[in-house]
Amino acid sequence: MNRDGNRLCLNFDPRTKILLLIELDIILFMGHSLIYETCVLLFCSLILAIGGQRKSAAKFLTVYMVFVVMQWFVDPYVEIFIFSLLHFITVCVRKLLPCIMLGKWLIATTEVSSFVAALWKMKIPRDVIITTSVMFRCFPTIKEEWESIQIAMKMRGIDLNMKRMVTSPVRTMEYLFVPLFISVLNVSDELAAAALCRGLDKPGHHTCMEPVCFRWFDYVFMMVATIWLFVMCALWIRGYAV
Amino acid sequence: MENQRKGHSSRKAIAAGVFIALYLVTYVIVGAICMPIAAIFLLMPEVVALLAAPTYHMMLAKSPAGTPIFIAAVIPSLILIASGHIPIAPLVSIPVGIIAILLARKGDYREFKWNAVSHIVFSWNLFGGFVPIWFMRDYFFESTLEGGMSQEFCDTVRSLTPWWVLPVMLAATALFSLLGSLFTKKVLNKHLAKAGVL
Numbered sequence: 360m361n362r363d364g365n366r367l368c369l370n371f372d373p374r375t376k377i378l379l380l381i382e383l384d385i386i387l388f389m390g391h392s393l394i395y396e397t398c399v400l401l402f403c404s405l406i407l408a409i410g411g412q413r414k415s416a417a418k419f420l421t422v423y424m425v426f427v428v429m430q431w432f433v434d435p436y437v438e439i440f441i442f443s444l445l446h447f448i449t450v451c452v453r454k455l456l457p458c459i460m461l462g463k464w465l466i467a468t469t470e471v472s473s474f475v476a477a478l479w480k481m482k483i484p485r486d487v488i489i490t491t492s493v494m495f496r497c498f499p500t501i502k503e504e505w506e507s508i509q510i511a512m513k514m515r516g517i518d519l520n521m522k523r524m525v526t527s528p529v530r531t532m533e534y535l536f537v538p539l540f541i542s543v544l545n546v547s548d549e550l551a552a553a554a555l556c557r558g559l560d561k562p563g564h565h566t567c568m569e570p571v572c573f574r575w576f577d578y579v580f581m582m583v584a585t586i587w588l589f590v591m592c593a594l595w596i597r598g599y600a601v
Numbered sequence: 602m603e604n605q606r607k608g609h610s611s612r613k614a615i616a617a618g619v620f621i622a623l624y625l626v627t628y629v630i631v632g633a634i635c636m637p638i639a640a641i642f643l644l645m646p647e648v649v650a651l652l653a654a655p656t657y658h659m660m661l662a663k664s665p666a667g668t669p670i671f672i673a674a675v676i677p678s679l680i681l682i683a684s685g686h687i688p689i690a691p692l693v694s695i696p697v698g699i700i701a702i703l704l705a706r707k708g709d710y711r712e713f714k715w716n717a718v719s720h721i722v723f724s725w726n727l728f729g730g731f732v733p734i735w736f737m738r739d740y741f742f743e744s745t746l747e748g749g750m751s752q753e754f755c756d757t758v759r760s761l762t763p764w765w766v767l768p769v770m771l772a773a774t775a776l777f778s779l780l781g782s783l784f785t786k787k788v789l790n791k792h793l794a795k796a797g798v799l
Contacts (some may be wrong), residue, residue: 385682443751486617493614497622536789537792543620544798546619550615
């Protein structure tokens with residue numbers, strides 16, 4: 360049950376979510392036919408629908424159908440450049456759609472604190488937990504810093520482009536890395552201060568507001584995905600293509 | 602005292618996380634530029650080695666330990682798998698990460714010389730995505746074609762990759778990684794020391 364008390368919506372354990380993401384990623388790339396891909400996608404939609412994201416499950420299903428139809432229309436004209444580009448994009452996105460769905464679901468429905476609590480429970484070393492959780496939160500920050508650096512460079516009349524990169528590589532790299540490193544180091548100092556305030560270094564057991572444990576639906580879905588993966592592996596080794 | 606020592610370690614882990622994020626950004630940007638064009642597709646590990654060397658040295662300066670090296674070596678191969686590559690990339694990146702750790706440990710993660718050598722080995726971690734071109738040739742082109750790349754791309758890559766290209770690529774990656782390390786030592790360290798962050 361999730362926090363809103365919505366009875367139809369199951370709150371999976373973060374560990375289940377990670378395992379499902381990994382297993383379904385592998386399962387997805389083991390088969391090649393359209394029917395197989397559709398099965399994977401339907402399973403992912405089911406997970407999303409009962410995992411609290413009914414709207415986006417419907418949205419992704421619609422997107423998938425649009426792509427399948429679009430590919431069907433584009434297919435005869437792949438010789439023309441625009442259509443081949445379109446074909447590339449539709450095929451790529453369609454293939455990756457289940458991964459994107461599950462990834463989005465994992466991020467949208469998991470609080471960072473319960474995710475970290477799950478990692479603690481998995482007995483992963485402290486440094487690894489801290490490093491990876493900082494890493495994933497840093498991408499937007501780096502993007503922001505980078506945009507500000509570019510604005511500052513423009514104000515001083517330095518444009519960063521391919522031409523400069525080729526004509527004066529050392530100077531361009533210098534202009535690129537020095538401000539980037541210094542602002543990134545500042546960010547890391549601020550994060551360290553925040554971590555200190557939140558008691559990340561507290562020795563002993565850390566607690567979490569939300570209960571993090573496996574329930575029956577966790578076991579059911581993990582079983583289904585794992586058995587599916589084993590069956591696919593067995594088929595793959597025996598040389599059957601699905 | 603115990604607490605203080607531990608506090609120090611979380612600070613280092615945070616700095617490592619930030620720099621690994623920076624490394625991954627470099628990797629993804631270079632990958633996105635190089636990937637669609639067959640001719641520069643094979644230049645990708647070299648360019649990443651050059652551009653990531655300063656980040657690697659900075660990461661080790663701020664967090665002298667083996668864990669960040671290992672995480673940074675393995676995550677790109679996980680990204681490769683997640684984006685539909687043949688899932689053998691970790692078979693290359695895990696041993697490469699371990700060797701890089703052992704080499705860097707020889708200089709206690711602080712000596713520039715050993716860190717540079719360790720970065721050479723480390724930058725081979727991206728070859729997990731490339732070795733199938735040679736060792737699982739038919740399967741690679743089949744899956745690349747199915748992944749949505751054009752037939753033209755596959756044909757160009759096929760014609761560009763006789764067997765001797767692999768050692769040449771390894772050597773070129775090592776060279777570019779060394780260039781990146783030299784650049785770090787000669788140019789960047791001066792500025793960073795002046796700014797008081799090193």
